[in-house]
Amino acid sequence: MKYRFASRMEKTPRSFIREILKVTLDPEIISFGGGLPNPALFPVEALVEAARDVLTEDGMSALQYSTTEGYLPLREYIATRYLKRTGLSLSPENILITNGSQQCLDLIGKVFINKEDPVAIERPGYLGAIQAFSLYEPEFHDVPLLEDGPDTEILSQVLERYSPKLFYGVPNFQNPSGISYSGEKRHEVAEILSEHDTLFIEDDAYGELRFRGEDLPLVSSYLPGQGVVTGSFSKIIAPGMRMGWIAAPPEVSEQVVTAKQASDLHSNYLTQRIIYKFLTDNDLDLHIRHIREVYRHQRDIMVTMIEETFPPDVTITRPDGGMFLWATLPPGFSTMDLFHIAIKENVAFVPGDPFYTSDNGSNTMRLNYSNSDEERIVEGITRLSKAIRMMLKN
Amino acid sequence: MKYRFASRMEKTPRSFIREILKVTLDPEIISFGGGLPNPALFPVEALVEAARDVLTEDGMSALQYSTTEGYLPLREYIATRYLKRTGLSLSPENILITNGSQQCLDLIGKVFINKEDPVAIERPGYLGAIQAFSLYEPEFHDVPLLEDGPDTEILSQVLERYSPKLFYGVPNFQNPSGISYSGEKRHEVAEILSEHDTLFIEDDAYGELRFRGEDLPLVSSYLPGQGVVTGSFSKIIAPGMRMGWIAAPPEVSEQVVTAKQASDLHSNYLTQRIIYKFLTDNDLDLHIRHIREVYRHQRDIMVTMIEETFPPDVTITRPDGGMFLWATLPPGFSTMDLFHIAIKENVAFVPGDPFYTSDNGSNTMRLNYSNSDEERIVEGITRLSKAIRMMLKN
Numbered sequence: 001m002k003y004r005f006a007s008r009m010e011k012t013p014r015s016f017i018r019e020i021l022k023v024t025l026d027p028e029i030i031s032f033g034g035g036l037p038n039p040a041l042f043p044v045e046a047l048v049e050a051a052r053d054v055l056t057e058d059g060m061s062a063l064q065y066s067t068t069e070g071y072l073p074l075r076e077y078i079a080t081r082y083l084k085r086t087g088l089s090l091s092p093e094n095i096l097i098t099n100g101s102q103q104c105l106d107l108i109g110k111v112f113i114n115k116e117d118p119v120a121i122e123r124p125g126y127l128g129a130i131q132a133f134s135l136y137e138p139e140f141h142d143v144p145l146l147e148d149g150p151d152t153e154i155l156s157q158v159l160e161r162y163s164p165k166l167f168y169g170v171p172n173f174q175n176p177s178g179i180s181y182s183g184e185k186r187h188e189v190a191e192i193l194s195e196h197d198t199l200f201i202e203d204d205a206y207g208e209l210r211f212r213g214e215d216l217p218l219v220s221s222y223l224p225g226q227g228v229v230t231g232s233f234s235k236i237i238a239p240g241m242r243m244g245w246i247a248a249p250p251e252v253s254e255q256v257v258t259a260k261q262a263s264d265l266h267s268n269y270l271t272q273r274i275i276y277k278f279l280t281d282n283d284l285d286l287h288i289r290h291i292r293e294v295y296r297h298q299r300d301i302m303v304t305m306i307e308e309t310f311p312p313d314v315t316i317t318r319p320d321g322g323m324f325l326w327a328t329l330p331p332g333f334s335t336m337d338l339f340h341i342a343i344k345e346n347v348a349f350v351p352g353d354p355f356y357t358s359d360n361g362s363n364t365m366r367l368n369y370s371n372s373d374e375e376r377i378v379e380g381i382t383r384l385s386k387a388i389r390m391m392l393k394n
Numbered sequence: 395m396k397y398r399f400a401s402r403m404e405k406t407p408r409s410f411i412r413e414i415l416k417v418t419l420d421p422e423i424i425s426f427g428g429g430l431p432n433p434a435l436f437p438v439e440a441l442v443e444a445a446r447d448v449l450t451e452d453g454m455s456a457l458q459y460s461t462t463e464g465y466l467p468l469r470e471y472i473a474t475r476y477l478k479r480t481g482l483s484l485s486p487e488n489i490l491i492t493n494g495s496q497q498c499l500d501l502i503g504k505v506f507i508n509k510e511d512p513v514a515i516e517r518p519g520y521l522g523a524i525q526a527f528s529l530y531e532p533e534f535h536d537v538p539l540l541e542d543g544p545d546t547e548i549l550s551q552v553l554e555r556y557s558p559k560l561f562y563g564v565p566n567f568q569n570p571s572g573i574s575y576s577g578e579k580r581h582e583v584a585e586i587l588s589e590h591d592t593l594f595i596e597d598d599a600y601g602e603l604r605f606r607g608e609d610l611p612l613v614s615s616y617l618p619g620q621g622v623v624t625g626s627f628s629k630i631i632a633p634g635m636r637m638g639w640i641a642a643p644p645e646v647s648e649q650v651v652t653a654k655q656a657s658d659l660h661s662n663y664l665t666q667r668i669i670y671k672f673l674t675d676n677d678l679d680l681h682i683r684h685i686r687e688v689y690r691h692q693r694d695i696m697v698t699m700i701e702e703t704f705p706p707d708v709t710i711t712r713p714d715g716g717m718f719l720w721a722t723l724p725p726g727f728s729t730m731d732l733f734h735i736a737i738k739e740n741v742a743f744v745p746g747d748p749f750y751t752s753d754n755g756s757n758t759m760r761l762n763y764s765n766s767d768e769e770r771i772v773e774g775i776t777r778l779s780k781a782i783r784m785m786l787k788n
Contacts, residue, residue, distance in 0.1 A: 001620050002591045004559050006508045006530070009649050036459055044453035051445040059438035063632035065430055099493060099658040106657045110529060114400045115509075131656040135504060136400070165398050197396045226395050238457035240663035255403050262525040263500045264493040268662045269634035 008135050020350060023343060030380035031348040035175065035323060036371040038298075041291050042238045043282065050277035054270070066269040068261040070097025070245075074276040078231070078245055086207075088221045088229070094253040096260060097267045101205045101244035103260075104230035105132035105168075108201055110259040111252070112165050113138045120164040122150060124326075124355035124364065126175050126203065129168050140357035143167070145174070147317075149181030152188050159196045166199050171219050173206040173322025176355050176366035180320055183216050190222035198226075199252070205232045205244075208288050210321035211296035225249045233275055235323070236288055241271050295323065295370050301377045302369040309385035311392055323370035326352075328363055329388070335365040338391050347383040402529050414744060417737060424774035425742040429569065429717060430765040432692075435685050436632045437676065444671035448664070460663040462655040464491025464639070468670040472625070472639055480601075482615045482623070488647040490654060491661045495599045495638035498624035499526035499562075502595055504653040505646070506559050507532045514558040516544060518720075518749035518758065520569050520597065523562050534751035537561075539568070541711075543575030546582050553590045560593050565613055567600040567716025570749050570760035574714055577610050584616035592620075593646070599626045599638075602682050604715035605690035619643045627669055629717070630682055635665050689717065689764050695771045696763040703779035705786055717764035720746075722757055723782070729759040732785050741777040 020033045054062050069075070075092040082088045098104050105128060113119065113136035121129065123142035130140070141158045144151045150169065158164065169189075171181040181189065193200050202220045220227025232244035248256055260266070299319060306316055306327070317326045329335060335351040342348060352364030369377060414427045448456050463469070469486040476482045492498050499522060507513065507530035515523065517536035524534070535552045538545045544563065552558065563583075565575040575583065587594050596614050614621025626638040642650055654660070693713060700710055700721070711720045723729060729745040736742060746758030766774060 001593070003593070003643075003645055004506065004591065005649055006504065006506050006511075008508075009505060009652065034459075039454035039458050042454055042457045044449055044457065047453070047457070048446055048449045051449065052442055055438055055442045055445065059441070060433035060436055063436045063438065063441070063634040064433050065428075065628075065633045099662070103658040110400065111403060112398065112400050114402075117400075128656075128659070135653065135656050197398065199395070199397070234459075238664070239459045240457040242658065242660070242662045249397075251397055255399055258403065259529065262522075262529050263657070264497040264636065265522070266636070268493070268636045268665055270632070271662055271665060 008137050020348060023348065029343070029346045029348050030372065030376050030383065032367040032369070032372065032380060032384075033348040033350045034371060035368055037235055037239060037323070038294060038370050041294060043278065043287060046278055046282050047238070047274065050274045050281060054273045054277050058273070062270050062273040064269070066266050068096070068257050068266045070095075070267055071269065071272040071276060074272050075245070077276065077279055078247070082247070085215060086218050086221065088218050090229070090247045094250055095245050095247045096253065096256055097272055098244045098246055098260070099264070099267055100234055100239065100242040101203065101230045101232040102128050102132065104244060104246040105129050106135075107246065107256050107259045107263065108166065108228065109133045109136040110263070111255045112199070118162040118164040120155070120158050120162070120167040120198065121357060122169050122174065123358070124176055124352060124361055125168070125357060126170055127354050129203070130355070130357055133168070142357050145177055145179050147179065149179070149185030150189060152185070152192060155189065156192050159192065159198055163196065164198050166201050167193065168201040168203065169219070170203045170206070172204055173209060173319050173324075175206070175322070176324055176350070176352070177326040178317040178319030178322055178324045179326070181216070181219065186216060186219045187222060190219050193223060193226060200227045202227055202229045204229055206235060206322040207231070208236050209292060209295060209323065211292040211299070212320040228252060236284070236291065237275060237278065241275065243267065243271055243275055292321070298369045298372065298374070298377060299325070301374050302367065302381060305378055305381035309382060311389060314388060323368055325367050325369065327365050327367060330392070331363060333391060334362045336362065338365070338387060341391055342384055342387040345383040345387045347380045347387065349384065402531050414742060417742065423737070423740045423742050424766065424770050424777065426761040426763070426766065426774060426778075427742040427744045428765060429762055431629055431633060431717070432688060432764050435688060437672065437681060440672055440676050441632070441668065444668045444675060448667045448671050452667070456664050456667040458663070460660050462490070462651050462660045464489075464661055465663065465666040465670060468666050469639070471670065471673055472641070476641070479609060480612050480615065482612050484623070484641045488644055489639050489641045490647065490650055491666055492638045492640055492654070493658070493661055494628055494633065494636040495597065495624045495626040496522050496526065498638060498640040499523050500529075501640065501650050501653045501657065502560065502622065503527045503530040504657070505649045506593070512556040512558040514549070514552050514556070514561040514592065515751060516563050516568065517752070518570055518746060518755055519562070519751060520564055521748050523597070524749070524751055527562070536751050539571055539573050541573065543573070543579030544583060546579070546586060549583065550586050553586065553592055557590065558592050560595050561587065562595040562597065563613070564597045564600070566598055567603060567713050567718075569600070569716070570718055570744070570746070571720040572711045572713030572716055572718045573720070575610070575613065580610060580613045581616060584613050587617060587620060594621045596621055596623045598623055600629060600716040601625070602630050603686060603689060603717070605686040605693070606714040622646060630678070630685065631669060631672065635669065637661065637665055637669055686715070689715075692763045692766065692768070692771060693719070695768050696761065696775060699772055699775035703775060705783060708782060717762055719761050719763065721759050721761060724786070725757060727785060728756045730756065732759070732781060735785055736778055736781040739777040739781045741774045741781065743778065
């Protein structure tokens with residue numbers, strides 16, 4: 001028979017990262033391509049205990065259907081932690097538990113985006129958001145990221161000209177670039193947004209992973225009723241459990257619940273219970289401090305190796321947290337070409353192209369440092385440097 | 395600020411069942427309203443062991459990000475079981491693991507339905523499918539269910555006239571009606587469909603719960619390349635783990651994977667591993683046999699009680715499996731009115747209205763027997779009978 005697919009399926013970029021991850025399954029290849037946390041940091045023992053306790057103490061309830069919003073004590077924990085960590089006051093009633101923070105993006109697309117609706121996004125932007133939103137067929141308008149956050153002049157122009165329904169951003173340690181909004185930029189972005197009916201979608205998946213400097217307030221703190229915050233346990237506990245959350249103003253939250261219910265009824269309830277048990281029986285701050293130390297070390301090794309081995313006309317970002325840094329080759333060179341050379345040298349990364357919704361950043365690339373130990377970072381950057389030098393000479 | 399929601403949000407029916415479940419939180423109320431499995435049948439002990447083994451033996455991998463399609467051994471297990479149980483041959487490559495079978499419906503909507511596309515559905519139809527599809531704004535065309543399956547004359551007319559992209563059906567122990575397609579009807583439906591470019595979405599969430607008669611082939615067995623089968627571990631292991639699957643022809647499967655990746659990357663990998671461990675270390679057939687025995691007993695008690703106490707002009711279905719039966723009051727009476735009387739008698743059910751996409755079945759209602767023990771069924775039906783008699787006399 002002839003399959004008649006929806007038109008939205010033609011607009012979804014096939015994930016290049018997914019293709020890359022396949023190439024890099026070869027254990028000979030050192031991959032800075034994925035976006036994986038370091039699995040040595042997963043709290044396996046504590047999760048064994050949490051799972052056992054939840055199932056033996058309350059298995060019949062933990063295995064049953066549950067509410068769409070999610071386990072209330074877990075939502076209360078999340079609200080309390082935001083208040084403590086960032087000063088942002090959220091009501092647990094307006095927090096919904098999702099399948100990782102990726103699902104937040106799908107739900108936001110569902111709730112807000114009609115075909116051809118204007119949506120503003122950072123350039124470069126998070127690929128997962130581009131993919132999720134693309135299924136709702138928006139028109140993207142991008143706002144370049146400078147070293148300290150979005151180019152506010154262009155942000156103003158985009159808001160003025162297109163009145164986007166949403167502006168999606170990752171103010172802390174952005175994926176892919178590692179860039180964070182400065183304290184001043186946060187104020188400025190909020191001020192500009194407050195003059196428009198544009199909701200700020202603040203993806204804070206990496207916020208807890210700051211290893212340098214002081215925590216800064218969420219942009220949403222300055223935007224009452226106008227910010228939607230998404231977060232995730234993937235980077236602070238474990239991604240295979242697919243647990244994230246979305247905190248939204250009440251009117252938005254109500255629509256998100258309707259969309260979530262139609263999408264999959266509710267998130268894995270057993271896992272919600274296990275995570276909550278883990279959080280109450282363990283010292284999360286201590287655990288996160290450990291993750292930060294490890295990632296800072298891995299980031300420092302990578303930056304140092306790059307400084308020592310890359311040609312000087314390759315520039316990089318120097319992130320204060322998160323899992324990625326961003327490298328830029330001199331104009332005219334393509335990281336897609338570099339990828340093929342690098343693979344022959346047994347090292348991989350993600351070329352920048354898929355992170356752009358308009359004119360591309362062909363000479364950019366994303367490097368992940370969270371999932372490689374010191375030895376592999378040293379060896380991998382040495383190989384990558386060799387590949388870059390081979391290409392730049394051509 | 396003014397929130398500008400997408401137009402699709404206006405078309406989604408707010409779940410009346412969700413509202414009902416709130417009313418019935420009162421422990422005094424005996425509820426036949428929910429769609430919950432009997433939690434006493436959850437294999438808690440075996441899951442404790444499976445969780446411990448997976449985490450201790452392979453925690454770092456089980457907690458990491460994984461592939462969008464899902465854990466291959468689990469998909470192989472599902473394929474093998476279909477072959478053994480129903481004779482349907484499926485390739486594991488074309489099976490994708492989802493967050494319960496509800497997510498299958500969302501993914502199908504995403505992959506196929508453009509605004510105003512024609513979609514055929516049973517009348518009454520599964521509320522979760524109506525909700526999931528509604529977010530993609532189709533035009534529904536309904537096909538009445540007779541005692542042995544869809545009215546094939548009307549099915550032919552609908553296919554001829556509207557050429558729906560999809561026909562969604564639940565051939566085994568339908569939710570809400572408890573009706574199953576007869577062996578003959580399965581052939582007939584397949585034959586009619588095979589003359590059209592209409593994909594059959596075969597929701598088989600209850601297929602394993604047959605407690606009377608012989609298993610019948612899936613309709614998709616007769617429709618190579620034209621059937622999509624969805625299934626779930628919710629009814630045979632536990633719903634709180636949100637694990638289901640979708641098996642589709644290769645070309646469809648590829649699109650479903652793209653949609654799934656954009657929606658939430660992949661399903662909870664730890665849970666996939668725990669379920670697979672449970673399946674390999676335990677006798678699933680024995681476990682399911684036990685569930686069937688319990689549900690047959692509960693169904694028999696409910697049917698007997700209804701026969702003994704309901705006025706004779708209230709008719710019911712007599713399901714051979716699954717979790718629900720369907721009652722119809724004489725014409726002109728409303729189960730929504732009955733609901734309010736029944737609540738005062740401390741008994742609840744789901745009025746039929748939300749299961750209809752066109753002219754409603756105001757005099758119908760769904761009764762769940764899987765989640766009440768003998769004593770509560772006897773007492774609850776006695777109360778309901780009293781409420782019905784009060785209403786019919788008015």
